[in-house]
Amino acid sequence: MxxxxxxxxxxxxxxxxxxxxxxxxxALGASPMALVAAAxxxxxxxxxxxxxxxxxxxxxxLLQVVKQVFPLAGLGAILSNVGLSVLGVxxxxxxxxxxxxxxxxxxxxxxxxxxxxxxxxKSFTSGGTDLSNPGLGANTTVRSGVAxxxxxxLIGLTGCSSLERQAYxxxxxSKAFTKSFSDKHPECGTRDANGxxxxxxxxxxxxxxxxxxxIAAKDLLIDAAEEYCASSDFDTGGACNxxxxxxxxxxxxxxxxxxxxxxxxxxxDLRALIH
Amino acid sequence: xxxxxxxxxxxxxxxxxxxxxxxxxxxKAPQDVLDAAGATVxxxxxxxxxxxxxxxxxxxxx
Numbered sequence: 001m002x003x004x005x006x007x008x009x010x011x012x013x014x015x016x017x018x019x020x021x022x023x024x025x026x027a028l029g030a031s032p033m034a035l036v037a038a039a040x041x042x043x044x045x046x047x048x049x050x051x052x053x054x055x056x057x058x059x060x061x062l063l064q065v066v067k068q069v070f071p072l073a074g075l076g077a078i079l080s081n082v083g084l085s086v087l088g089v090x091x092x093x094x095x096x097x098x099x100x101x102x103x104x105x106x107x108x109x110x111x112x113x114x115x116x117x118x119x120x121x122k123s124f125t126s127g128g129t130d131l132s133n134p135g136l137g138a139n140t141t142v143r144s145g146v147a148x149x150x151x152x153x154l155i156g157l158t159g160c161s162s163l164e165r166q167a168y169x170x171x172x173x174s175k176a177f178t179k180s181f182s183d184k185h186p187e188c189g190t191r192d193a194n195g196x197x198x199x200x201x202x203x204x205x206x207x208x209x210x211x212x213x214x215i216a217a218k219d220l221l222i223d224a225a226e227e228y229c230a231s232s233d234f235d236t237g238g239a240c241n242x243x244x245x246x247x248x249x250x251x252x253x254x255x256x257x258x259x260x261x262x263x264x265x266x267x268x269d270l271r272a273l274i275h
Numbered sequence: 276x277x278x279x280x281x282x283x284x285x286x287x288x289x290x291x292x293x294x295x296x297x298x299x300x301x302x303k304a305p306q307d308v309l310d311a312a313g314a315t316v317x318x319x320x321x322x323x324x325x326x327x328x329x330x331x332x333x334x335x336x337x
Contacts, residue, residue, distance in 0.1 A: 164327050165327065168322075168325065168327050168331075168332070169285075169319060169322075171332065171335045172318050172319060172322040172325075172335060173315045173318060173319055175318065175335040176314040176315050176317065176318030176319075177311050177314065177315050179314065180310050180311045180313075180314040180315075181307070181311055184307060184310075191337070192337075194337070195337065196336060196337025197337045215337065218335070219336050219337070222332050222333070222335060222336055225327075225332055226329060226332055229327065229329075229332075234328070234329055235329065237328060237329065237330065238328065239326050239327060239328055240327040240328070274305065274307045274308055274311070
């Protein structure tokens with residue numbers, strides 16, 4: 001019960017951090033509902049929010065490396081976290097937008113999120129119990145679940161340059177994930193000479209069906225990405241070239257986003273089978 | 276500008292993935308979890324500089 005309270009406290013802390021972090025935008029006259037609606041209907045939904053999370057997460061990882069060399073802890077660690085996050089936002093802002101209210105808001109949110117993330121993750125890592133104790137299997141599963149979620153989120157977070165790059169990172173990560181998982185279940189099928197999965201049609205076990213769905217969802221994402229990138233150059237071996245027409249680009253981008261969502265659901269089903 | 280930002284972010288993101296993987300290993304997570312997470316991070320690192328071409332996309336099928 002005490003462990004559950006700690007995880008609930010962590011969730012409440014994250015919600016509080018996001019709410020506090022949104023105050024600068026609200027103070028500038030933005031409506032919370034309008035911001036959410038605009039982010040949802042954008043060509044790349046929640047792109048800015050994802051970018052901010054990526055910066056905060058990346059800075060946290062960087063600090064872990066720095067802390068191996070320098071005795072960085074307490075207030076020093078938090079200040080370094082905030083400083084690096086602010087720098088991270090400034091680096092990815094376009095030069096013409098550097099001195100603007102929008103940048104100020106982004107920098108403020110990144111700083112607050114970074115400071116909060118440090119404390120929240122620290123509470124996760126120091127508040128746990130001895131995982132080597134076999135009597136704590138359920139807790140191990142929860143921790144593994146949290147870590148897996150972060151790993152899978154990493155695929156999307158690191159791909160915030162463009163939609164095609166984001167889709168490609170999800171595809172590469174999902175191929176590795178489904179291959180690793182399916183290789184542990186030879187009863188569900190085999191791989192041909194090209195490494196493609198051939199499912200055993202006679203085995204309808206839950207795990208086999210989940211593997212089949214995961215791989216099918218990934219291949220659907222590949223179809224959507226190829227449609228988004230299609231051009232005479234791309235079809236003859238060139239790089240991805242999204243359509244220049246905004247309407248067409250938005251329509252195809254929506255298909256890619258839907259395919260990513262479809263894969264995420266299939267992967268959630270697969271992850272539920274890992275214990 | 277965007278490419279530079281992407282390059283920095285993906286490198287730091289992979290570092291985060293490795294950090295998480297280390298934590299999972301120390302926490303004695305199930306082998307399935309370790310393998311799947313390790314394979315995902317390794318693949319992301321191996322393909323981070325790939326040009327997005329039809330051949331590279333097709334190679335990820337199945």
